[in-house]
Amino acid sequence: MTMIPSLLDKNSWNKEDLITLLKAEGPEMEMMLQRSAQTRERYIGNKIYLRGLLEISNICSKNCYYCGIRYENRKIRRYKMTLEEVEKAVRFAYEQGFGSVVFQSGEIEAQPFTEFVTRAIAKTKDISGGRLGITLSCGEQSDSVYRQWKEAGAHRYLLRIEASDPDLFKKLHPTDDKHNLHRRMEALRGLQRMGYQTGTGVMIGLPFQTLEHLANDLLFMREFDIDMVGMGPYVMHRDTPLFEHRHEVPLLKDRISLSLKMIAILRLMMKDVNIASTTALSAIDPMGKIMGMKAGANVIMPNITPAKFIGNYNLYDNKPYVDLYSNASRLTMEKEIENQGFKIGFDEWGDSVHYRQRTGS
Ligand code: SAM
């Protein structure tokens, strides 16, 4: 055994400690995952919260080098759901007791899109009598847009920083005003100031990424006092510029174990935040989402985007799709979760306990 057991007994970790923890393998890694699961149980319990994910539009003005719906990918059909389509999906989420929905999209800063999202939020409130929680993940927007969406009823926002290291961020994005780490951090800060439950995250196993980068990402999340985190493995997409660097990407099994370690360590560092077990985990292992929950995650985002749009929201190759409109698949999903000893928080918002502590709300 190395120094992992003694590191796990600490209460705060510096960069070197985190790098050591990220290197844990075999029984030591298992020990870390177990400690994280115990921490989750003790601080926030054993519930898993469901957020019905609606990919409301794949129209994007940005060109992130890793993402399949980037502006310059001409191979996909662009779409924006209609309000009626959103309404139908939201109604379904509500009837199934999902508790919350997430509206996710490419990044568009334009009045018609702002209005569309505002109407979708208002409709959701209307349909559910205010009982469905609403998370947004629609990229960087001005403070006034964030405010408009908050006033309409959204209360959580997920804006991944992608990589907190400026040099790594530059290798993943074009160098221009639209893709600027400082601007993204300011947007995140704006969301926090405005009273959103604020979420961020990074991709794990990127080309050029080191364990030191990941350790700094964890420290960034703690210093930022983030309420929710969605982080998962980087998955390649063949029609993106980053695909050229596919030989520099860690093996699938290493990306999975690194992602699980990131979740577990974050849970030890920030005991009461919400952590999502992401779809990207299932893209590289069918049991990925369950493994994420066992490592300390307490939120999942089952995809309820209508089937006709799914193929055009491929952020990465082999994005998994389960038709949750089918009773059988939904029951299978629920059983898989419950079989692991978790309880599903049906009809609950499942807000971040950390947010409540941070804001006294
Ligand atoms: N456009 C908004 C934004 O960028 O914040 C929200 C939607 S975007 C599709 C959501 C997340 O997908 C991004 O933050 C990014 O981390 C993730 N993503 C994009 N391409 C990916 C890939 N190839 N592998 C893993 N995650 C990816």
Ligand code: SF4
């Ligand atoms: Fe657009 Fe978001 Fe993809 Fe970047 S990650 S290209 S902003 S959808």
